Amino acid sequence: MTSDLSRAGARRRPQRHLPLQVLLGFLVVYFLVPFWWVIVNSSKDAPGLFGGGNTLWFADRIDFLGNLEQLFTYDNGIYGRWILNSTLYALAGGVGATILAVMAGYGFAKYRFAARRFSFSLVLGALMVPATALVIPTFMMFSEFGLTNTVWAVILPSLLNPFGVYLMHVYARDAVPDEILDAARADGAGEIRTFLQVAFPLMRPAVVTVLLLSAVASWNNYFLPLAMLSDNRLFPVTVGLGLWQGIASANNAGSTSLWSLIIMGALMSVIPLVIAFFSLQRHWRGGLSVGGLR
Template sequence: MTTVRIPQARKRRNVVAHLFLGLLVVYFLVPLWFLIVASTKDAHGLFAGSAGALWFDKTFAFFGNLGGLFTYSDGIYLRWMGNSLLYAVSGGLGATVLAILAGYGFAKYRFRGRNLSFAILLGSVMVPLTALVIPTFVLLSGLGLTDTIWAVILPSLLNPFGVYLMRVYAADAVPDELLDAARVDGAGEFRTFFQVALPLMRPAVVTVLLLSIVGTWNNYFLPLAMLSNTNLFPITVGIGLWEGIASSNNGGGGQSLWSLIIIGSLLSIVPLVIAFLSLQKYWQGGLAIGSLK
């Protein structure tokens, strides 16, 4: 039996690479750990606790903070959470459907102005979304849609990066030979798309769906500019409102509000974690690529 010896230089590179990855893991997990630890502290533990910011205090106030969160201001946090779910699901699903149709059309159909349209699409990917908020506000204000749920949902339906991703993926993952074979067998364009192309595009569909949902859920500037009714706020704007109140009234009840802000921030990431864990099994693609070669 022969043994393979790994050169010392390669071993050192592996050690350095693992150390770097370990530092990255710590860098990303420390804020989450702080959020979990801080959510178990009361106002006194947050600002005058002896255990430190990254460790638990003697008083375990998680459930008390949770109860205060759900009852504060007549339970408006639950309304904000419901608004975020509505905006994220509606905007995410709508943006995904449009991205699938547009990306598939760009990839598999030849039409006049296709290259120009796709070039404009690529250019729009480079435009920051925050730069479009004010023009979008002016447009929706003229239509009388500001301070409504449509002011958040309609702009969220546009996802140029999702269209680009679907176009690139569909071009490689959906062989033209499969589409031609389906057409020869008598399948129409809609049946060919839904029964042949769409199953092969499933990994990209799930990716675009998650990116769209996360982007809409975390969106702050758009609903901040579009909405003035606190009952329509998503969770991002609502927590931002509480943060402003707590900062301006830090000595008169603002400290206790910080406890609600922290545990509210922790709960706001739970739906995203559930979405990632429940959809990760669909991230397996490329199984049909090369099946005809």
Template sequence: MTPGLTRVRRPGRSLTLTALTGIVLVYSLVPLLWLLVNATKSQPGLFSSFGLWFADDFALWDNVVETLRYDDGIFLRWLANTLLYVLAGAGGATLLATLGGYGLAKFDFVGRRAVFAIVIGAVAVPGTALAVPTFLMFSRLGLTNTPWAVIIPSLITPFGLYLMWVFAAEAIPDELLEAARCDGASELRTLFQICLPLLAPGIVTVLLFSMVATWNNYFLPLIMLKDPDWYPLTLGLDAWNAQAATVGGQPVFHLVITGSLLTILPLLAAFLLLQRYWQSGLAAGGVKE
């Protein structure tokens, strides 16, 4: 070894970790593969062929068309309802979490520690434990069986607020805020023109978490909604599945599977389109001056 040079030790590869990662990958992809393969089968083909392989007939396009047209196109209505709940609920939750996290991270006020304890306690409370009290409260207000019964509870995300609180405390230097104030910038201008670009990775993270939670929400709409015209996709597909399982019911299992495939496509597209904000945030935090 040359004197004065330090040998850099590269981390070794762990076969155990690689094997566990491979098992998790297979566990995650097999259900998606099963869904994709069975969405290409007709109703008879679902029960006459192996679940993880294609049938003789390739009926994906026919299944998609039938899913969109079945029952006077109710699937499109459920899709529009889900988009409404996501845009209003997840979008509003992200906005409130961003404003609240920024304020709690960068402004000192009386009761700040108490707010922190309340937020941490709220993160530990499961949403299902609050579903019945929320239903009773909304029932007295006359808001059940309306979109507000799904949108308003979705606006509260303690985990998103805590995440933005921690992220804003680390991503925004206090010196930057002091410099903006010395230059005469108002608090709103400082927030929207200086701080929001720095908070972009955290905002996207909270947005995706809220969007997935709202898109996949099942229990809250189940107890809040009775009118099928206001169902989200999760509740609508469950109604189709129950209809197909009923004795004498119309066999629509192939529509349930195709509808499930169509349901996850917007989420995949959202993750693919927004992942660059995560990468930019990781790259920005990986360099020290």
């Protein structure tokens, strides 16, 4: 790793490379096409959507607000509920998983306790267990305790984030020097206070990264809530839109309004995460390199 100073010196001249920028331009268009399509078509009324006009450009009549109102009023505003559910699952799962991961990562990095090596190798092994393999047995277990079809059925399994533990372990090991911890202890700080007031601030970039990664994983989750939930008022937005799409495809003719709801619903569902990512950019970029560099 170099200091910022020498790096700035080596990169003083901006590198333009026109042909590469043109190539980048084409690739950016590819990555943005689906967003563009959704934005354009969320503004169309039914004739505009089905009239056979240009699918990548706006129709003569723009009815964005009408579609938006329809989305949030359809079926007693079920869509708003789905968004709130997704938010709850992402926040509860994300915050919970992060707290557990930060504590465990710090514990693994800074204490030589019994069975530490063995436990940590179990965590590393768990990185390779596909999450979906756990869905069916977890469903069976939860149904024994009457937990299926409750919010807990979605939140509890999201608390498990072995990759977060691994990231926090690496980060705590490298970014929190033992000397600082020993100094805090010598000054009379207890273990908990040393962790909260000395170690935690040093680990903040990785904490934000783990928080974002786990919140995104919960927000994106589909298989787990699909299996666990049967009451559509508990659905996250992913399962809800999947449900609408199934209904709309099944009776193509009679569900013209549902298609425009799905388009608007897709657009509205991506906005919260896009905002979260852009506003927190500074924080997660630093932490993301941790896992890749070792």
